[in-house]
Amino acid sequence: MEKTVPPHVPRELVRDFDMYGYPANEWDVPQNLYRQVRAEGMPEIFWSPYNGGHWVITRASIIEEVIDNSDHFSNRYVGLPKHLNPARIFRPFQQDPPDSVPFRHLLAGLLTKQIVAAGRDAVQELAIELIEGFKPRGQCEFVIDFAQHLPIRMFMAIMSIPEEDRKPLLAIAEKISRPKYPDQRLEGYAEMDDYSLKLIEERRDGPEDDIVAKLCRAEIDGRKLNEEELLGVLGLLLIAGLDTVSGMLGFFVQHLARHPEQRREIRDNPDLIPNAVEELLRRYAHTTLTREVRVDLNLRGVEMREGDMMAVPLVLHNVDEEKFEDPFRVDFTREQLSSNVAFGGKVHRCLGALLARTELRVFLEEWLNRIPEFSIAPGAQPKINSRVTTINQVLPLVWETGT
Numbered sequence: 001m002e003k004t005v006p007p008h009v010p011r012e013l014v015r016d017f018d019m020y021g022y023p024a025n026e027w028d029v030p031q032n033l034y035r036q037v038r039a040e041g042m043p044e045i046f047w048s049p050y051n052g053g054h055w056v057i058t059r060a061s062i063i064e065e066v067i068d069n070s071d072h073f074s075n076r077y078v079g080l081p082k083h084l085n086p087a088r089i090f091r092p093f094q095q096d097p098p099d100s101v102p103f104r105h106l107l108a109g110l111l112t113k114q115i116v117a118a119g120r121d122a123v124q125e126l127a128i129e130l131i132e133g134f135k136p137r138g139q140c141e142f143v144i145d146f147a148q149h150l151p152i153r154m155f156m157a158i159m160s161i162p163e164e165d166r167k168p169l170l171a172i173a174e175k176i177s178r179p180k181y182p183d184q185r186l187e188g189y190a191e192m193d194d195y196s197l198k199l200i201e202e203r204r205d206g207p208e209d210d211i212v213a214k215l216c217r218a219e220i221d222g223r224k225l226n227e228e229e230l231l232g233v234l235g236l237l238l239i240a241g242l243d244t245v246s247g248m249l250g251f252f253v254q255h256l257a258r259h260p261e262q263r264r265e266i267r268d269n270p271d272l273i274p275n276a277v278e279e280l281l282r283r284y285a286h287t288t289l290t291r292e293v294r295v296d297l298n299l300r301g302v303e304m305r306e307g308d309m310m311a312v313p314l315v316l317h318n319v320d321e322e323k324f325e326d327p328f329r330v331d332f333t334r335e336q337l338s339s340n341v342a343f344g345g346k347v348h349r350c351l352g353a354l355l356a357r358t359e360l361r362v363f364l365e366e367w368l369n370r371i372p373e374f375s376i377a378p379g380a381q382p383k384i385n386s387r388v389t390t391i392n393q394v395l396p397l398v399w400e401t402g403t
């Protein structure tokens with residue numbers, strides 16, 4: 001892979017570290033990453049020459065400073081390298097304040113508690129149907145058989161999309177999340193636009209009261225959203241909840257598969273489920289944000305230039321011992337949970353956090369009720385895909401039938 005080190009980057013801050021290619025020979029991926037970037041001699045901020053070249057931020061306090069300072073650090077590019085970003089601007093995700101603010105208000109007003117409650121029933125129904133379907137087999141491929149179905153169903157529920165669209169939507173999501181060749185992701189985005197356009201056409205002037213209809217009627221600064229803006233918002237609603245939730249489900253299940261005492265703790269004390277969700281989100285935060293430096297500046301003694309890219313792995317915040325005591329230990333009674341940044345900082349904080357937590361809670365409730373004892377299939381090797389979101393691509397599970 002080509003290595004990029006611009007002249008303003010001091011040699012002593014360059015490390016041979018590929019953000020998207022770290023070792024995946026253990027199940028505990030975030031811990032592998034952490035070990036490498038906190039090894040002796042690693043600076044708090046260093047330059048990785050891979051993926052177009054970018055800074056890597058490794059400490060909780062600097063991560064907070066960066067993700068909450070949109071005057072200096074822009075969200076325009078949401079992956080590395082810069083030039084591989086999709087042409088479509090996802091709104092408000094790839095905007096900076098003040099442009100992002102009205103789009104955030106709009107979405108926050110649409111993703112209401114009532115909408116999430118409607119989605120919960122649909123997700124719960126699907127979770128039960130899927131689990132009961134494969135339970136008698138004593139095994140499943142968790143990612144394919146379970147994890148990637150839940151977010152699509154949640155999306156369908158909040159957008160009032162009919163059941164017959166599930167398969168085509170799953171196919172589009174698959175192209176975007178796991179393209180078989182590089183251009184397939186772009187094909188997926190194009191198909192998603194076509195699908196969104198169809199929804200817009202159908203509901204623009206109709207009597208419906210669903211999210212698409214509300215978006216079509218919504219106004220920003222006294223005018224309706226144009227087609228490009230509508231597609232940017234609808235597209236974000238679909239992709240923001242896909243790999244994020246299914247990837248997190250993967251980390252939840254692999255942790256519980258390897259820690260029988262903790263899955264029994266949850267099963268025996270269902271009241272712990274909300275805390276368990278927060279603690280596992282903290283420990284396995286799997287999103288690596290990117291930011292573009294907007295002006296020449298000095299960050300903690302490091303000279304950065306306008307246009308430099310930065311990678312901000314949120315897990316490095318959540319497992320920093322300056323922030324959390326004994327940070328690698330998973331403890332469902334931990335108290336300082338709210339300061340974890342699994343859902344981001346203030347400026348772009350996740351607008352789907354309630355939806356995501358709901359899906360994760362439903363999973364713990366329904367799975368542990370039905371398959372309380374399970375493990376990772378003997379001999380299975382982790383296969384990790386790491387981009388904006390780090391996910392387990394395969395997760396074969398086994399259990400004894402009749403449990």
Ligand code: HEM
Nearest residue numbers: 092093237240241244245248343344348350351352355356
């Ligand atoms: C476990 C699951 C999820 C995680 C860990 C997660 C994480 C995040 C993070 C870290 C951000 C901040 C991005 C930044 O600062 O650049 C974000 C933004 C966002 N998320 Fe999530 N997310 C999850 C699920 C969802 C779901 C289910 C939805 C529903 C549609 C969603 C919708 C959004 C939206 C719309 C934004 C953009 C907010 C903005 O740019 O102002 N997310 N998410």
